[in-house]
Amino acid sequence: QEDIAAAFVVVPTEDARADPPGTGAPKVEQEDEKPAEGSILEVIAVAAQPPPPEAEPELAVVPVVPDPPAEFTASLVKAGSGEKIGLRLELFENSTAYIAEVEDDPTTLASKHNAATPEHLRICKGFYIVSANGKTTNAEISSLLKSSTVGQVDLVIRRPTTKSASFKKNGLPLGLMLKYDKNGDTLLVMDVDASGAVSVADANVRLGDRITAVNSTRGSVAAMLDELKDSDKLDLAIMRL
Numbered sequence: 391q392e393d394i395a396a397a398f399v400v401v402p403t404e405d406a407r408a409d410p411p412g413t414g415a416p417k418v419e420q421e422d423e424k425p426a427e428g429s430i431l432e433v434i435a436v437a438a439q440p441p442p443p444e445a446e447p448e449l450a451v452v453p454v455v456p457d458p459p460a461e462f463t464a465s466l467v468k469a470g471s472g473e474k475i476g477l478r479l480e481l482f483e484n485s486t487a488y489i490a491e492v493e494d495d496p497t498t499l500a501s502k503h504n505a506a507t508p509e510h511l512r513i514c515k516g517f518y519i520v521s522a523n524g525k526t527t528n529a530e531i532s533s534l535l536k537s538s539t540v541g542q543v544d545l546v547i548r549r550p551t552t553k554s555a556s557f558k559k560n561g562l563p564l565g566l567m568l569k570y571d572k573n574g575d576t577l578l579v580m581d582v583d584a585s586g587a588v589s590v591a592d593a594n595v596r597l598g599d600r601i602t603a604v605n606s607t608r609g610s611v612a613a614m615l616d617e618l619k620d621s622d623k624l625d626l627a628i629m630r631l
Contacts, residue, residue, distance in 0.1 A: 458510040461520070461548045466499040471538040476500035479519070479535075481528040482569050482578055485598065486548075486631055487519040490574050499543075513547060518631055521546040550629040553599070557591035558623050565589055566618075568601075570611045576629070577601040577614060595628065603627035 476498025478491035504512040565586010604617040
């Protein structure tokens with residue numbers, strides 16, 4: 391009992407001192423316990439705070455690219471008699487003027503037009519000129535483009551569609567009459583023989599089509615002609631006006 395009494399110090403409270411003996415209850419004085427820094431109580435209090443609001447994501451601005459028109463007008467203005475148009479054309483009889491090359495020369499009228507024009511309205515290789523200042527024949531278009539007369543030339547340009555044709559000759563002649571520029575890279579279909587391999591196979595080849603590749607061979611007229619002659623199975627890439 392003496393050991394137990396020594397372990398505690400009983401201190402009367404102010405109220406107990408004021409009370410008569412025997413009426414006041416002794417109280418054990420204790421220090422207020424505070425949670426240590428970083429205690430579980432403090433962590434819980436921090437975790438209970440609402441998270442900051444999330445910033446709304448910025449919306450990406452996607453530019454609207456118009457679909458390329460099947461036909462458009464390119465206006466070229468000749469300011470001097472020495473200015474060049476800058477186009478090499480294939481002008482076969484009974485065919486539409488074909489743009490075989492746009493010269494890589496920034497001083498030509500075609501290059502100036504392309505530099506100042508959106509991509510979908512530029513003059514490109516493989517397009518066709520269907521009229522120039524209202525003239526529609528190849529002779530008239532050629533004459534106008536070669537003229538040294540100063541003024542504006544309005545070219546109506548038409549872009550082709552791409553097609554394909556796959557067939558076997560099965561021992562038959564090809565049945566196509568072709569025209570081409572030996573320095574060019576396309577074969578123009580001028581006629582389709584009803585008894586040839588193309589017609590018998592009902593292949594998707596028409597008068598006026600331009601063959602741009604034969605079995606993945608492209609860029610050389612001579613190489614494409616050899617492929618047409620030597621191969622039985624043919625896969626043709628075609629441009630159609």
